[in-house]
Amino acid sequence: MLQGLHLSLLIGPGVPVPAPAAVVDALSSVQVTSGKDSSGFQLTFSLSKQSPLLTTLLPAGYFDPVTTRVILVATVAGVPQVLMDGVVTRQELNPSSDPGQSTLTVTGEDLSALMDLIDLTGFPFPGMPEIARVYLILARYAALGIVPIAIPPIPPDIPIPTNDNPVQWGTDRSYIRYLASQAGYVFYVEPGPLPGQSIAYFGPDLRIPVPQPALSINMDAASNVESLSFSYDGLQKKIVLYNILDPATGKVVIPIPVPNVSVLRPSLTARPALPLRLEQVDDAAKDNPAKAAQRILGIVFNAASAITASGTLDVLRYGRVLRSRMLVGVRGAGLAYDGLYYVDSVTHSIKRGEYKQNFQLSRDGLISLTPKVPV
Template sequence: MPQGNLNLTILIGANTPRPAPTKLTEAIDSLMIIYRDSGRSGFQIVFRVGRSTPADLQDDPLLRGSEEQLLLPFNRVIVTMTLNSQPRVLLDGIITFHEFAPSLELGESIFTITGEDVGVMMDLEEKSIEHPELNDKTIVETLITQYGKYGLVPKLSTPQWSERPLNTERVPVQLGTDLAYIQELANRHGFVFYIKPGAVTGQNIAYWGSPDRAAVPSKPLTFNMGSFTNVDTINFQYDGLAATKVVGQVQDRKTNQIQAVSQTSSQRSLFSREPALTTQSHIRTTQFRQSARLATQASAYAQAKVDQSIDRVITATGEVDTLTYGDLLQAGGTVDLRGVGYTYDGRYYVNEVTHEIRQGDYKQRFVMTREGVGTTRSSVNV
């Protein structure tokens, strides 16, 4: 699908994906890819099909023969995009769903495949298993390494609080799929877990850690600055109920002493001059209600809840034309915004990017967040 300075290459197959045949690529009407820093990422490819020759009397061309075998559920799809002579892996996913909408008009039938990132293969089998004498980080690494055939490379952070329990104390138990358990452990520590394509075709980065606010920012987003403008639309929302303090008590399971739990500030690096947690007139306060914890463990878990609460005080949504922008936004990365004004300019963490591609048109929709208003940056690198 060539488009100006942009070209897409598609690999598809059951085990080792290979270049898609011309008949398949020429039938593509549109491609949508969604990457999120938490939850499920996925894709959808729409094909225009139709029966136009005697050989098509029995079925539409893409629904029979070798093309049909390529589009079967659980086949792997890899899309590489070359933008301004720089190749990047845009998608590495697994087909999970089909939809066929026949039409009376010649060539107007629609065949759609939908799928998720390769992490869906970690979500197929519910398990009831123990992980004796392993801390949370080691458990996550152990689970991820079982999916080496999908090129998963762990990129894991060490939690603020970590424990390797003895069998005589307790045994961590997994009740659910590998993916669900990894996400549960991430939430416990205020972490995110997501899978994104690596720099090499067939490689995927499995990230488990705090939102990467130290990531090198993408090319700046520019609004209402004449010829420098690259943002088509943008909207901001301020949630005054998001930021939260956590207080309470816990009975230390080793000393049996009642200990106070109080976390009222965030350990996230700040992108705003006026963080909601410290500048709002009113802040929500929740009770720490977990039991059978060590005092240090309870404090760390409370801190994770506070950190998570500030992540979406400000939410910005918008859209850019990719050829005008000249770069790709990265979910799980950062980006600087200019041209909107002091209140909302500055650096943001990118939570979600949706790529919408069709012949002659490539848009990126984005969701990005931070903890308050007011820019902390006087300039950006262009």
């Protein structure tokens, strides 16, 4: 590996352990994607005809889907970070007639994939609000090192047992994601902070307000980004009309305009983009007051951003691993696009002698509110 970079691979059926030398030597590339709702990984191994991976490990089930757990830890400048804690979901073998050109590709997802295996449609939750259902479901996965952090929807929708007894439909993951979408929340499983530990988060799409070192472009020797491009989509922002029925008569439709302003992600710009579209929520009349309030808050929580940016950086030149769901500064792009951004997703691409990241950023307008970003 590169100087200043160390990648640790723990793998194995059931309990992951440090990979044997034959597996590490055959590993040619690693890719890890960290997105808004889920994360995934892909390991590529270069094989010879007599490779132990072909003759022993593969037949013995070392890379079998679901049962094989994978943990990846990257240490950059002495700071370790758990990039992935997940399970194998797919393997592909590509034999080649050329010596040493055969490859084995192992693909997987984070531990939330284990929540998507069994359909528990009909499982009852008598008199339980959403937050109690989420904690009850996530308790099934405590043995995997998953610690739940769940924030109750606002306002809580508590069913009355004599009138309504909610039941689960679909798998655990699909049901929790459904509950999250109804409240405008997100649900994901974040690996770390230590190997073998993960956090299952159910709540609003919060971003850690600690800025990471700036991404610098067009600054000669101070540049630490290989490429960076921006896009301004004027049709992303919109005003939503939430139509409810008059509670007195139950017949008169009352439209409630919901602005495209996120209360959880403050504006980072002096010129926020104006909403140019108007949409209506047509199925809102059936909602009770608590559910209607949840959905309205959900629309506010998930306000779209008009400005997006994408790029590529070299981790060792940047000096650290860029993390998603946090803030990062941008400089060198000019007055309109410099400033702070939210990091939406990051893809790690690691090969021997190379560690790069592709990233996606977003914010709501032009011209930064902050005169200077952390370098």
